[in-house]
Structures are given as structure tokens and as C-alpha cells.
Amino acid sequence: MYFWWVMLILLGASLNSYFSINLCTIVYSRCQKIKKLRDTANKFNLTLTWNIARITIVLLWQAAWLMISQWLNNTVIMIGKNKYEIRFCIGGKIYKAVVKHKLGPSPILQVVDKDDNDITHVVEPYILFNSQQVSPGDLSYDTITIMYSNGTDKQYERSTPLIS
Numbered sequence: 001m002y003f004w005w006v007m008l009i010l011l012g013a014s015l016n017s018y019f020s021i022n023l024c025t026i027v028y029s030r031c032q033k034i035k036k037l038r039d040t041a042n043k044f045n046l047t048l049t050w051n052i053a054r055i056t057i058v059l060l061w062q063a064a065w066l067m068i069s070q071w072l073n074n075t076v077i078m079i080g081k082n083k084y085e086i087r088f089c090i091g092g093k094i095y096k097a098v099v100k101h102k103l104g105p106s107p108i109l110q111v112v113d114k115d116d117n118d119i120t121h122v123v124e125p126y127i128l129f130n131s132q133q134v135s136p137g138d139l140s141y142d143t144i145t146i147m148y149s150n151g152t153d154k155q156y157e158r159s160t161p162l163i164s
Contacts, residue, residue, distance in 0.1 A: 099129065109147045119144065126162060133161035 070076050077085045082101045087094065111123040123144060126134045136144045137158040145155045146162075156162055 097129075102128075105149065107149050109149050111144055111146050113141050113145075114143045123162070133163070135159050135161050 075087055077087070079085045079098070082103065084099050084101060086097045086099055089095070106124065106128065108120065108124050108127060110118060111120045113119050119141070122139060123136075123146070126139070127146075135158065136142065136156050142158050143155060145153055147153050
């Protein structure tokens with residue numbers, strides 16, 4: 001393709017007229033624009049491919065690390081159908097909790113604070129665990145709003161315990 005463009009430029013230069021020089025300039029500038037566009041597209045594809053590969057590798061590493069650490073520590077043990085025993089040590093005392101895993105989606109759609117920041121990943125595990133009552137004040141929030149999957153919204157103040 002470039003061969004024909006170069007031949008056209010050489011033909012125009014040999015005619016040595018204003019029209020042919022102007023045409024050669026236009027053809028050359030358009031050729032350069034096409035080349036820059038193709039280089040940009042190739043660079044963008046390479047960058048996008050690298051970012052996707054990097055994110056995939058990080059996610060796989062985190063999942064593998066979590067599975068290996070749980071396997072080595074024996075902190076989570078299955079004791080029945082959808083029942084798990086969680087063991088942990090704080091200050092030399094061993095604590096155990098039995099958690100029943102509920103199948104299906106979470107009843108909580110989203111949790112937001114008073115500034116409408118999404119804090120679902122912070123609050124939802126406390127509500128799903130049901131071990132000890134936690135209030136928004138314990139998590140350093142003044143008020144939070146929990147949006148449930150059934151369409152209801154419930155607002156909790158600083159000292160009100162969170163109930164699922």
C-alpha cells in the first residue's frame with residue numbers, strides 16, 4: 001500500500017508543478033496520519049491486553065493465597081451441610097464460632113453512608129455473620145442506609161445495632 005503512495009509522490013515531484021506538489025503534501029500527510037493511527041491502535045491494544053492479563057493474574061494469586069492460607073491454618077472447618085466452624089486466637093484465647101452459610105444471593109443490595117459512599121464491602125460481612133451486634137458507631141460511621149433486595153431501605157444511627 002505504501003509503495004503506491006510513494007510512487008504517486010515521486011510522480012508528482014517529477015511533474016514539478018504547484019498542483020502536484022500540493023497533492024504530494026496532502027498524500028504524504030494523510031499517509032502519516034494513517035500510520036500514527038495504526039501505531040496508536042496497536043499500542044492501545046497492547047496496553048489493554050497487558051492490563052487485563054495483570055488484573056487476571058492478581059485475582060488468581062489472591063484467590064490461591066486465600067485458599068492456601070486457610071488450608072495451612074485450619075481456621076475454617078466444614079462441620080455439616082452449609083455449616084462451618086471458624087477458629088481464631090486473640091490474646092492467647094481461642095475463640096470458635098459456628099456459621100451457617102446461606103445459599104443464594106445476599107439480602108443486602110447496597111450499604112451507603114451519609115455522603116452516599118458505597119460501604120457495602122465494610123458493613124455486609126458483619127450483618128451476615130450474626131455473631132455480635134455491631135452499630136455504625138463501631139465502624140466509625142454516623143449514619144448508614146442499608147438497601148435490601150426486597151426493595152426496603154433502613155437507616156441506622158450511630159448507636160443503633162445492625163440487624164439483618
